[in-house]
Amino acid sequence: MVRFVIRRLLLAVTTLFAISVITFLLFFAVPSSPATVMCGKQCSPEQIAQTEHRLGIDKPIVEQYGTFVKGIFVGRVIGEGDFIRECPAPCLGYSFRTDEPVTDILGRTIPVTVSIVFGAAVMWLVIGVSLGMTSALKRGTVFDRFAIGVSLVGASLQVYFFGLVLLLVFVYSTGLLPTPSYTPFTENPGKWALGLLLPWITLGFLNSALYARLSRAQMLETLSEDYVRTARAKGLTKRKVYIRHALRAAITPIITIAGLDIGASLGGTVITESIFGLQGLGRTAVKAVGDLNLPIVLATVLVAAAFIVFANIIVDMLYAVVDPRVRLG
Amino acid sequence: MSVTPAPAADEPYLRVRDLRVQFPTEDGLVRAVDGVSFSVRRGQTLGIVGESGSGKSVTSMSILGLHNAARTKISGEISIGGRDIVGMDDEKIREMRGQDMAMVFQDPLSALHPYYKVGVQIAEAYKVHHPQASKAEANKRAVEMLDRVGIPQPERRAKQYPHEFSGGMRQRAMIAMALVNDPALLIADEPTTALDVTVQAQILDLLEDLQREFNSAIIVITHDLGVVAQIADDVLVMYAGRAIETGSVEQVMRSPQHPYTWGLLASVPSLHGDAEIDLVPIKGNPPSLINLPTGCAFNPRCRYAGLNGNRSFVEVPELRPAGQDGHHVACHLSGADRRRIYLEDIAHAGVAQ
Numbered sequence: 088m089v090r091f092v093i094r095r096l097l098l099a100v101t102t103l104f105a106i107s108v109i110t111f112l113l114f115f116a117v118p119s120s121p122a123t124v125m126c127g128k129q130c131s132p133e134q135i136a137q138t139e140h141r142l143g144i145d146k147p148i149v150e151q152y153g154t155f156v157k158g159i160f161v162g163r164v165i166g167e168g169d170f171i172r173e174c175p176a177p178c179l180g181y182s183f184r185t186d187e188p189v190t191d192i193l194g195r196t197i198p199v200t201v202s203i204v205f206g207a208a209v210m211w212l213v214i215g216v217s218l219g220m221t222s223a224l225k226r227g228t229v230f231d232r233f234a235i236g237v238s239l240v241g242a243s244l245q246v247y248f249f250g251l252v253l254l255l256v257f258v259y260s261t262g263l264l265p266t267p268s269y270t271p272f273t274e275n276p277g278k279w280a281l282g283l284l285l286p287w288i289t290l291g292f293l294n295s296a297l298y299a300r301l302s303r304a305q306m307l308e309t310l311s312e313d314y315v316r317t318a319r320a321k322g323l324t325k326r327k328v329y330i331r332h333a334l335r336a337a338i339t340p341i342i343t344i345a346g347l348d349i350g351a352s353l354g355g356t357v358i359t360e361s362i363f364g365l366q367g368l369g370r371t372a373v374k375a376v377g378d379l380n381l382p383i384v385l386a387t388v389l390v391a392a393a394f395i396v397f398a399n400i401i402v403d404m405l406y407a408v409v410d411p412r413v414r415l416g
Numbered sequence: 417m418s419v420t421p422a423p424a425a426d427e428p429y430l431r432v433r434d435l436r437v438q439f440p441t442e443d444g445l446v447r448a449v450d451g452v453s454f455s456v457r458r459g460q461t462l463g464i465v466g467e468s469g470s471g472k473s474v475t476s477m478s479i480l481g482l483h484n485a486a487r488t489k490i491s492g493e494i495s496i497g498g499r500d501i502v503g504m505d506d507e508k509i510r511e512m513r514g515q516d517m518a519m520v521f522q523d524p525l526s527a528l529h530p531y532y533k534v535g536v537q538i539a540e541a542y543k544v545h546h547p548q549a550s551k552a553e554a555n556k557r558a559v560e561m562l563d564r565v566g567i568p569q570p571e572r573r574a575k576q577y578p579h580e581f582s583g584g585m586r587q588r589a590m591i592a593m594a595l596v597n598d599p600a601l602l603i604a605d606e607p608t609t610a611l612d613v614t615v616q617a618q619i620l621d622l623l624e625d626l627q628r629e630f631n632s633a634i635i636v637i638t639h640d641l642g643v644v645a646q647i648a649d650d651v652l653v654m655y656a657g658r659a660i661e662t663g664s665v666e667q668v669m670r671s672p673q674h675p676y677t678w679g680l681l682a683s684v685p686s687l688h689g690d691a692e693i694d695l696v697p698i699k700g701n702p703p704s705l706i707n708l709p710t711g712c713a714f715n716p717r718c719r720y721a722g723l724n725g726n727r728s729f730v731e732v733p734e735l736r737p738a739g740q741d742g743h744h745v746a747c748h749l750s751g752a753d754r755r756r757i758y759l760e761d762i763a764h765a766g767v768a769q
Contacts, residue, residue: 313521313526313527314526314528314529314530316482316521316527317529317593318529319482320480320514320518320521321514321544321593322510322511322513322515322541322544322545323514323544324544327544332529335529409531410530411530411577412579
């Protein structure tokens with residue numbers, strides 16, 4: 088187990104390194120310069136050159152990359168003359184636009200996305216998995232048909248449609264819920280939950296549709312397994328057969344997929360954040376790409392990649408815990 | 417737990433009468449078992465033989481009451497220790513399952529739960545029928561059973577998972593699990609099919625030993641006549657959901673009466689027969705259980721179906737006495753014809769020696 092974790096962590100570092108290099112190269116492959124975007128069309132070439140110099144993007148790419156990596160591990164000093172910023176490790180640079188440390192921006196936006204994703208994940212796992220399992224046990228009944236119908240609708244809906252309908256109904260027409268907003272959990276848990284309720288329902292419902300179908304299929308497959316027949320042949324009660332024997336086995340692949348889904352969502356739920364006006368990681372990343380705001384683009388890409396890489400490691404470890412046949416080595 | 421009305425000493429423990437099991441499907445009614453009767457006494461072993469789809473496994477599943485009542489039509493009588501379980505309340509059958517009748521399945525790797533330790537799975541089977549037993553007692557009982565079925569170091573083995581067992585050991589564990597509640601009836605569905613040949617004989621020996629010890633009634637379901645010859649007292653040959661020949665092992669193996677039984681015997685390699693003679697497979701495939709051939713279900717594959725005019729094609733043969741006491745066959749051929757054909761075409765192939 089320990090060897091496995093060490094090996095996977097080394098692999099993760101390599102992956103993140105490769106991703107940062109690729110992002111850097113891609114950024115400089117874009118034909119327009121951040122300086123042009125920042126000061127607009129009326130800028131003279133001298134002004135642009137000056138801005139580029141101030142941002143530090145006039146240096147060779149390799150040198151810039153070296154500075155970036157050095158900043159992460161030992162910190163660095165940004166700017167020159169009367170524009171000097173101390174940037175302690177782990178330094179991800181300053182935003183080209185707002186002159187704010189990228190780490191601060193991440194610190195502000197990651198909790199928003201994390202809150203959205205975890206709330207939604209709880210919803211989709213609880214609703215989706217219980218709906219799917221129940222409909223597998225009641226296969227062919229009205230309940231099953233209804234559940235399949237609902238999940239088909241859910242799977243065909245899109246966040247930007249369903250989310251807007253919810254906003255229209257619950258906020259603008261009836262005023263039952265406040266406009267979605269983010270309040271830190273530590274400040275006021277009630278307000279935190281209330282402000283994120285709509286994004287949770289939106290993401291939660293749409294994903295639970297998928298999870299309902301997935302868990303129904305898993306459960307049906309497991310129910311036809313020989314060991315479930317054995318459990319029944321032993322004379323175990325239905326409850327024990329379904330929960331201890333069938334569900335236990337059916338849940339394993341769902342854990343895997345949920346882990347990866349959550350990891351990928353943590354990198355940013357762009358559409359959900361945009362629709363509900365929440366300043367999360369996804370929206371920040373998209374805006375940074377439009378602004379050619381290199382430090383933020385780099386940071387958000389790396390954070391998203393790190394979430395996915397670590398979700399993978401955690402899922403693999405969970406797998407070994409759940410299934411005794413899996414040995415990590 | 418459940419009070420069994422003591423059957424008279426000579427009463428068979430299991431009696432199946434005119435069992436019919438049908439599955440309504442979109443394509444039509446599947447007649448998986450169509451009027452089968454047999455009985456097994458304690459201490460006796462019945463071998464049920466047939467190809468895949470002959471209804472042998474469906475029969476065993478009905479005896480355990482494992483069919484989904486909503487999707488299966490069962491009629492007839494299945495009397496276990498004097499109680500008819502056809503139409504019995506699900507919960508009552510569940511209480512009997514594992515306690516009065518238990519089952520050993522074909523492939524022990526897929527029949528044991530991969531996520532639970534072997535000892536835990538056996539203890540669980542014990543606990544469900546002994547709710548007053550403590551966890552420690554159930555575990556102790558599991559270890560005892562593992563020891564009894566010949567698993568070395570049972571205490572260590574009980575703490576291992578099925579994938580850490582070899583095939584033969586897994587089947588032993590499966591047998592330990594089936595016998596943990598001393599059931600009077602044990603059904604073994606192809607208990608040796610998934611095992612190495614060398615291990616097969618050990619498992620059959622074990623079943624025989626345990627039968628002597630527990631005086632249980634055993635049904636062995638198999639397509640392997642070698643298994644039947646070794647372990648069974650009586651044989652029931654099934655084809656397309658019907659019994660086509662029944663009798664003692666001696667009768668059915670030494671003087672088989674039905675052309676299908678001949679076919680089964682001729683497709684078993686023999687060490688004693690003429691090595692030059694090829695195995696004779698039964699031509700064709702088992703029929704569809706939705707759309708059975710009219711008359712004798714075996715007629716499309718039977719070389720002798722035309723010997724009685726068109727009788728084999730229009731009339732379903734009933735089981736009739738075939739000479740010796742207790743030997744029955746469902747075939748339109750006359751006794752004399754069967755004797756003649758057997759001597760001329762079959763016996764020289766060296767089968768069933």
